Amino acid sequence: MTAPPPLTLPVSLRQATLVWARIALLSFGGPAGQIALMHRVLVDERRWLGEGRFLHALNYCMLLPGPEAQQLATYIGWLMHGVRGGLIAGGLFILPGAVAIMALSWLYAGLGAVPVVQALFFGLKAAVIAIIVDALVRIGRRALTNVVLRGVAAAAFLALFVFHIPFPLVVLAAGLAGYGGGRLGLAALRPGIGHDPSGTGLADRDTVLGEILPAHARPTRGWSLRVGLLCLALWLGPVAALVLVLGPGNVFAQIALFFSQMAVVTFGGAYAVLSYVAQQAVEHFGWLRPGEMLDGLALAETTPGPLIMVTQFVGFLAGSRAPGGLPPLVAGTLGGLLTTWVTFVPCFLWIFLGAPHVERLRRHRALSAALAAITAAVVGVILNLGLWFALHALFSDQLRRAGIDLPVLSSVDWPAALLTLAAVLAVFRLKWGVLPVLGFCAVAGIALHLAGVTG
Secondary structure, three states: OOOOOOOOOOOOHHHHHHHHHHHHHOOOOHHHHHHHHHHHHHHHHOOOOOHHHHHHHHHHHHOOOOOHHHHHHHHHHHHHHHHHHHHHHHHHHHHHHHHHHHHHHHHHHHHOOOHHHHHHHHHHHHHHHHHHHHHHHHHHHHHOOOHHHHHHHHHHHHHHHOOOOOHHHHHHHHHHHHHHHHHOOOHHHOOOOOOOOOOOOOOHHHOOOOOOOOHHHOOOHHHHHHHHHHHHHHHHHHHHHHHHHHOOOOHHHHHHHHHHHHHHHOOOOHHHHHHHHHHHHHHHOOOOOHHHHHHHHHHHHOOOOOHHHHHHHHHHHHHHHOOOOOOHHHHHHHHHHHHHHHHHHHHHHHHHHHHHHHHHHHOOHHHHHHHHHHHHHHHHHHHHHHHHHHHHHHEOOEEEEOOEEEEOHHHEOHHHHHHHHHHHHHHHOOOOOHHHHHHHHHHHHHHHHHOOOOO
């Protein structure tokens, strides 16, 4: 048996910042890969905290709206070094992706009509559909462990795809049903929380943090009130100012209001909420077209950081296409930055205000049952997202019957369909990761264009 690495005490804020920067730059692959990366670095390599504390933090973050990997980084940073540590860990986790998406949004706005660039995104769309199918299968296997939870997933899908019930109401209904079932002691809603990324079982007593709760993790009511009010002011203050000054019909006010609402209901990770974002941004607000939403998701898949960073791309296009008196690129930049601000500031609020009380929440049976029901509903939500994307990527025409979008089979895009099939085989048969699949499909899209197949 290999001896554990020597324990280094203490960890300075500067040392921690370098570690968080490394994690941020390597955080590809969506939340599952990002959580596994943090576990390897923080538990296995650095031994900052043990298995129990890591899982404790992860379980709490899974209860929250928003990107759980970014919130887990914020939680552990806060646990190590207080508010400053949480801001550094959570902020660095966002920064590389935000910079990359903004740069790519500028290039997309300037070069999106170039045929070779269109061919690149033609290939990336096929990869994105395969990645969504993979996410659906992985989450479904973990979440749908009995017939009750499978029924919740089916009901969520039908509510969205057939009856067009808004995403927040679907999440709320699933959570309330799960909470009620938990209060009644329904066995099907008792989730297994034993979430062990590595099986190392490192004990808390053998780590930097040890078993003692740091003093800053026991805040007073006054401190909690001040932090809560400050975070709320930073989050909702700009929203209120934009609505009052520009009016609710202005695109920047709409961005602030919509993505603030989204920040409260984003249970289940990026793939779940993207169904809601895509349909609202495309069909309700008209900020972008379905294919462009797929392009944005492809950009987010190829950059580090939370996958929900695709919302910055949506905000960029929304601002650039309704710039008012501003240059389009300036308006787009402001729209993208505003989107990122109102999406992620609430994440810090949930951690700084709620983390001191996680022990009570973690042991709350009804809340755990609500999480189980929401996670099951997320499977139906992701299925709805995959079908919505596939309809718009693989078929040039859809018809609407009884309020349901159905494909016109004669309008199938065969090159797109065959490339999507190849991407699915690469994911499920060849076991390729996200980046190899994206690279393969990007090259294939350009090759098909050069061969005159895609026009």
